[in-house]
Amino acid sequence: MTTAPSTPDETRSQSEELDQLAINTLRFLAADGVQAANSGHPGLPLGAAPIAWTLWARHLRHDPANPLWPDRDRFVLSAGHGSMLLYALLNVFGYDLPIDQLRRFRQLGSQTPGHPEYGHTPGVETTTGPLGQGLANAVGMALAERMLAARCNTADHTVVDHRTWVLAGDGDLMEGISHEAVSLAGRLRLSKLTVIFDDNDITIDGPATQSCADDVEGRFVACGWQVLAVEDGNDVRALDEAFTAARDQDRPTFIRVKTTIGYGAPGIEGTPKAHGSPLGADTIATMRNRLDWPDVPFHVPLAVGAIAAATAANGAVAYADWSTEHERWQASHPALAADFPLDAVPEPADIGVLTALADEAMPGGKTATRKASGAALNALSATYPGLVGGSADLAGSTNTVIPGGFVGPDDYAGRTIHFGVREHAMAAVMNGIALHGGLRPFGSTFLVFADYLRPALRLSALMKLPVIYVFTHDSVYVGEDGPTHQPIEQIESLRLIPGLTVLRPADAAETTLAWQLAAANTAGPTALVLSRQDLPILGGAGLDDIRRYGSRTVKYAGTRPDVILAASGSEVALALDAADILAGRGVKATVASVMWREKLDSVMVEATYSFPDAPIVWIEAGVSTGWRALAGPRDTVIGIQRFGASGPGAEVAAHLGLTPTAVADAAMGRRA
Secondary structure, eight states, rough: OOOOOHHHHHHHHHHHHHHHHHHHHHHHHHHHHHHHHSSSHHHHHHHHHHHHHHHHTTTTOOOTTTTOOOSSSSEEEEGGOOOGHHHHHHHOOOOOOHHHHTTTTTTTOOOOOSSSOOOTTTTTTOOOOOOTTTEEHHHHEEHHHHHHHHHHHOOSOOOOOOOEEEEEEEHHSSHHHHHHHHHHHHTTTTTTEEEEEEEEEEEETGGGGTOOOHHHHHHHHHHOOOOEEOOOOOOOHHHHHHHTTTTOOOOSSEEEEETTTTHHHHHHTTEEEEESSOOOOOHHHHHHHTTOHHHHHHHHHHHHHHHHHHHHHHHHHHHHHHHHHHHHHHOOOHHHHHHHHHTTTOOOOOOOHHHHHHHHSSSSEEEEEHHHHHHHHHHHHHHHHEEEEESSHHHHHHHHOSSBOOBBTTTTTOSEEOOOSSSHHHHHHHHHHHHHOOOOEEEEGGGGGGGHHHHHHHHHHHHTOOEEEESOOSSGGGOTTTTTTSSSSSSHHHHTHHHHOOEEEEEHHHHHHHHHHHHOOOOEEEEEEOSSSSEEEOOOOOOHHHHHHSSEEEEOOOOSOOOEEEEOOHHHHHHHHHHHHHHHOOOOEEEEHHHHHHHHHHHHHSSSSOSSOOEEEESSOOOOOOHHHHHOTOEEEOOSSSSSOOOOHHHOOOOOOOSHHHHHHHHHHHHH
């Protein structure tokens, strides 16, 4: 006896049943995880499970066995509070995330932290949680894909050709960073970027409409995006069609999907209660009864595992095909493969050019460290093809244009990116470029505007991304622009960020060294803090001491000086002038340039370095909190404990007590 073949309607019905089974699997895994932790956010996973399943099972190009495959599609859960949805997907599709890790959701030491963390869980593309960051990271990933495709793909080999998908919520789109990033992505026509909006109209405080009445779709249209809509977030067929239509060839795509937060949870769905609290055992039991779901937490039906395994097998075939193509490309184009390692952020092949540049910075003459930085950056870029970046509309002031042309919607092969007046998005996009691999990003603005990008910079440090930040116009010496543009507390606040290397060079030679250190630092971000005004060139003597100790001696007064003047950046010149005054008073003063204070702090704590036994005057044109932590009982600290004023830079500094005479007088007081 033979079985009649299934009709198209029967096949479709079976497929729909399997889809629903898989969607419910994701929903219950998320609900069970939050319930086990007695903490978390079940609402988004319950409402967005159909979006996630349809995307991952039908459209996302990925191989769970090779989560770092360079040409994989990227999936970014920008609404990171819905992390259990992502963990459920990773488990079901066969990533190295066992079910026991889902049981340990939000527990210390688990692979399933409260918000997704890059480098901690296989398959997590970026650390999300602060809303809007993931969306902006995704813009950077999509931009990196286009830039690398322009550089690496050849007539005979295509090794970069993938998409970036984002699942975002109301909060992501409310945050200002999303406006910046969306505008930039539209201008650059990042056609392989798709943002899926989980439109559930709920925030923690109530309906989203009580605080936001935007025409969201109109906003994206105005920014140059293709805009689509799915009115029923449970309609898998409509979702499938929308994701297919997202493959626009000329612009990014925004898909609004109407969903219900906490879908299926009686008495809770569609309300703020579903957002950030466990559903409760009784509610979950009712849901199980309604959906005929086994009363077994963390249950994954065999049929769902089989579908996911088949999808994973397709991904494995795609990965194998790409690997073969990649090997042929490497053999045919070894220079490209070396310059743009698609599976990592490139390291500089040679920074000897910077050593030579530092040696050429002979004592005498003056130049601003921002100008010296521009020279070092251009010299480095000549031997470092993977180095790309730009500024937040300040390239002429920050000296951050490099040879190779500009990145634009018609030519992604350039090296200088016009980020526009979008400091926050610039930093988050740089994070996305670094996360993608293949390129090394830098970005620049004035130091005072570091406050505008700080949340993304913090994530650079948290994810240990080798992003380079160039901050110029670093003190009250900015002058006439006044206190709004004169950084006082910014450099100290940067030093508070764990894992961020903060370098404030005193002259051209130190600036070149700072770029060497930044280029070599592939374990985390680096901030270069640079002057607007010209500074005396002190030369390259003692630069190795900065590498080892964070400080070098620029004026030596013998093994037993009467006092030590230790300063950073432009205040080193101030200290040298004060030392001359002290010499006229019969006082021997050694002057130290502390370019890398955290390094000095660490070696002093470890007792591997100490200054001669003399009182120290620590000097910096900013708040003195951190310097006071270094100061001993015989030391003093000269800083600025107020905002600046408008006027010529030197006059403003003098008005605030930063004069050679004031420093010399303070040193005399310490000596006494």
